[in-house]
Amino acid sequence: MTRMPNHRCSILWMLVTYIAVSSSAIAEDKTFQLIAPGSALPRVVSGDRPLEQDAARDFCHYLSKISGQKITVSDKAENARVVIHIGRDTFVDRHVPKIATIRADGYVIRCIEHGDNMHLVLAGKVDRAAQWAVERFLGQHCGVRWLFPDRVHGEVVPERKTITLDRDLQVLVEPDFINRANCGMYFFGPPHKLLRLAPYGDGQYGNHAIQHIFSTKQFQDHPEWFALVGGKRQWWSYGNGWQICTTHPGTVERAVQYADEFFRAHPDAPVISMGQNDGNGWCECERCKKLINSVTPPYSLSERWFHWVNRVAREVNKKHKGKWVEAMAYANTSSPTRFQLEPNVAVTKTFVLDSEFKQAEQWKTVCRSVNLYSYMYGGSFLGFRHYPHAAQQFLKWGHDKLGALSHITECGGDWTFDGP
Template identity: 25%
Template sequence: MHSATELQYYLEKISGINIPVITADDQTEANHGIFIGTTPGNELSNTHTVFYKVEGENLIIGGGSSKSVLYSVYSFLENELGCMWLSPDAEIIPGSDKVSIRADLDYEYTPEIEIRTVHSKLFYENHDFADKLKVTYEAFPGYVSEARVHTFHRFMPASSFYGEYPEYYALRDGKRLTTQLCLTNPDVLEIVIDSVAAYFKRHPESGIVSVSQNDNILHCQCDDCKAIDEEEGSASGTMIRFVNQVAEQFPDKTISTLAYQYTRKPCKTRPADNVLVTLCSIECDRSKPIEQDCIDFTSDLRGWKELTDNIRIWDYTTQFTNFLAPFPNIHTLGPNIRFFRDNNARWIFEQHSNNPSELFELRSYLTAKLLWIPDSNSDDIIHEFCKAYYKEAGEYIEDYITAIHEEIVKIPDFFLFLYGDPSQGFDSFLSPEMLNYYNNLF
């Protein structure tokens, strides 16, 4: 019903005409209609597919799920009637005395990236806007809220176990440390399985728990762990073998884990079908497309592609040390998303600043658009947004974006780091001359 009332609302804004919403039982053959939802003969096997089409004298708008039906409504309004949703409080709804569509209208699209997240409060705090841009309402949809990432310490807190059972923890240089768990200890496996079961029991509405390393690189190097990692060619070997054993106990759930820092390099063991591997690009240079410049990450992602179709990318698009400072990486967003898509990433989490940052609305919009249709042209999206959102200032915003990105590429070995500092750019895109140029634009 929400999909129908949304279409009703926007058609009235466009034309001034209120079209009644009725159920299929009240529809008569004498009335032409707009049918919204899954109807007999229009069932879809892919829950993410959106479509709309003209059949005879009727318009059919449907999808593989209730969410996809809603996305189909917004796709129709955008593609066919020119609506634009730029931010939670800015939209373009063109008025018209007559709304017409082609008699041969037939649109269908299945997004290759099935779960799309932009880490922006514009979406997290405005769910209607998130729906219009076809992204999630939260960073970890479907996850148990207390078990989203870096969970070893949650399953086995050192305060509860280390004193009596130090062998449950990582061996480093002859000493047991609480940094990570010993993944070849059978008691550790049993305790983690019990913990995961308890989380699912407390949160039956959730389908995913993360079984993942703590946020440090001091993993276990006991003889048993070391032997597996050497056999597997990576420290991800002990991780995937361990996680697979956990996942075996929960065949109807998903167990997520990390390919991050010391576990990023792929192993030889295939992740189980219900294991979601989250690959993190934290080390990469942000001034160039990852495939072009971040050779190790590129190799690792391609390696994981050979092992699993269940890949989640955790990518980073901002500078954490100064969200408001210029960060010229916009030209890399499209190439990176396409690279992820081409290597089995069906879930992408783009970690932006969440809170307002440089060109916050534009970046949120652009990233969402690219996640929905990765082969879109970034320049076209930027131009359309700047013209519609910034209006008379739009051309100067575009000039600024062009200038700052042209400046950084003049230094081929520039490393734009997400934990860097604006001072990195003082001899490049933030030089006195460039700052003067930007100031003159505005």
């Protein structure tokens, strides 16, 4: 197993294989021209899924600009010197069977010689992977760079009349981090659906989910599910500043029902969030007090909360084996529990203070996966916010030491100072 020479990407993307075989013993040319003046243009075909079609259009836009030739998406692959497959189609499924089992939104970049034609495949199992493959190909083989969101000044698109590739080019990229959310610095591609260079968050890690699980209807039907604070059941339509009664069995049943509906609607989703709301508002009812005082020292807020998460996770696991239940170790639930979390519970740990690195490692002793939530916009300092090596070390530590599958960063900032 080797890694791509591009170290900036090596944390997020584990390169499983990279084979570019060249035989010096045989004088045979192991390369071919993807595009060259005077040669027939390559034919670009797309998978059926809308994100694959977007990726194909994006690819054609850049290849046209690079080569100075007009390249468009075609609906036929026949009789072409070179066929470029963006996304999954019949040819890709037949000749790259690995595509069906690629991890998450990983992808292949692969040349295949078939009959008299060369084929270049840029595709993954899931639809958005085609866009990631297109961007990596354009970056590594054509020199395109995206710096900030501006089509005139924010990108570098070199002019290359001829693009030559190894006939045996074969790259498989699989992400270590299956969730890579960037909150605040949004550099969209033209269809405004995906961000450039593969940030991707599915909203289920580090999310204040309680406000969706327990909403208007639940408050009307079951006010007793909501936290008793100052003698009153608490609920606001705005989702923060209140919690649920974590010892009412009805809240567990409701959360399990919600998870069941979620996984039926999203069978490929690896995780569901059970994150608490921002702020306080924890229940003061007699049953909650009894639980808190059932141990010495009394349960912390964190323990009260994860006691409930464990109960939900045990039930979710009965119907949805292999799916994660995610909850946040955040603010007043930051400190680790004295008890083990269920094997299907992952926590998303927020990092604000230095002491929280140690806290995250302590969490790992009670649960299988500790995911990362960072605030890369920083605070209390003025300066350029460009620290790729520190960010790389942080992500590698999360992956190696904490079993992290997700990194969310709040990084809203200024493109001029904070850069790509």
